[in-house]
Amino acid sequence: MLSGSLASAGPESKRRRALPLPKGMVPMQTFTPDSSMVSDVIPSPNHGERNKARRPDMIVLHYTGMPDVEGALTRLCKAGTEVSAHYVVLEDGRILQCVPESKRAWHAGVACWAGEEDINSCSIGIEIVNRGHDWGYPDFPLRQIAAVIALCRGIILRREVPPHRVVGHSDVAPARKKDPGEKFPWRSLAASGVGLWVEPARIVPGPALKQGAEGDDVRLMQQALADYGYRVPVNGSYDHATTDVVTAFQRHFRPDKVDGIADASTLATLHALLARLPIEARAVAALG
Numbered sequence: 001m002l003s004g005s006l007a008s009a010g011p012e013s014k015r016r017r018a019l020p021l022p023k024g025m026v027p028m029q030t031f032t033p034d035s036s037m038v039s040d041v042i043p044s045p046n047h048g049e050r051n052k053a054r055r056p057d058m059i060v061l062h063y064t065g066m067p068d069v070e071g072a073l074t075r076l077c078k079a080g081t082e083v084s085a086h087y088v089v090l091e092d093g094r095i096l097q098c099v100p101e102s103k104r105a106w107h108a109g110v111a112c113w114a115g116e117e118d119i120n121s122c123s124i125g126i127e128i129v130n131r132g133h134d135w136g137y138p139d140f141p142l143r144q145i146a147a148v149i150a151l152c153r154g155i156i157l158r159r160e161v162p163p164h165r166v167v168g169h170s171d172v173a174p175a176r177k178k179d180p181g182e183k184f185p186w187r188s189l190a191a192s193g194v195g196l197w198v199e200p201a202r203i204v205p206g207p208a209l210k211q212g213a214e215g216d217d218v219r220l221m222q223q224a225l226a227d228y229g230y231r232v233p234v235n236g237s238y239d240h241a242t243t244d245v246v247t248a249f250q251r252h253f254r255p256d257k258v259d260g261i262a263d264a265s266t267l268a269t270l271h272a273l274l275a276r277l278p279i280e281a282r283a284v285a286a287l288g
């Protein structure tokens, strides 16, 4: 309510909850945040230089996947863990920055997108605080999603990130990762100008491709996934790797049913999405 929030603005700001800072962290030199949305800088030593001074033109979204935020911040900001991200978005919408955007944060691990394997060098990594699939996988609060959107919009503007290069960790590492997962509201992000999205085609009973299938239909589907950016064998065999990629595609673009089976809805959604991809992006993906 407007009157209420205005009335409480002063005292509220003084009562701001303390940051859940990890204990025993060595203080480091701080830096000026890249985004005006950042409320606090918590420098992480876990970063390096971007390979060949690559300018980032991609955003990778993650969830922290840990039972509490203190543990997640310790992992991201303590020396020796070899893990970090540029930003952390708390459940209450506060945004922390841990690594300057000019540096290479260590968030993607072994990954690939559109033929490029050093995803950490070409991307900005955002960790969204959520316990994840192993710890009950709660819904993402709207306040947190609004903060993710605002942060991404700034990065997209400053770094010229094209819509199809805003992806999830599971998109770039389908065999290893599920985050940010099927509950992540990609539709809402796209409605606010973040990421590429088409309405998923309706799920109806009917024939489907699944693991073990062979032939040109499988090859065409693999080619379409590869054209979008996924690393997938284009060999006409619906193998384990193909199932992982179809699962990742569904988690992002057809989240109502994530089963690794390419039903008519999955294929129609994939082709509708490809039709929205800029021609030059398709050419790059094909080269990869």
Ligand SMILES: [Zn+2]
Residues within 6 Å of the ligand: 061, 062, 063, 107, 169, 177, 179
């Ligand atoms: Zn991740």
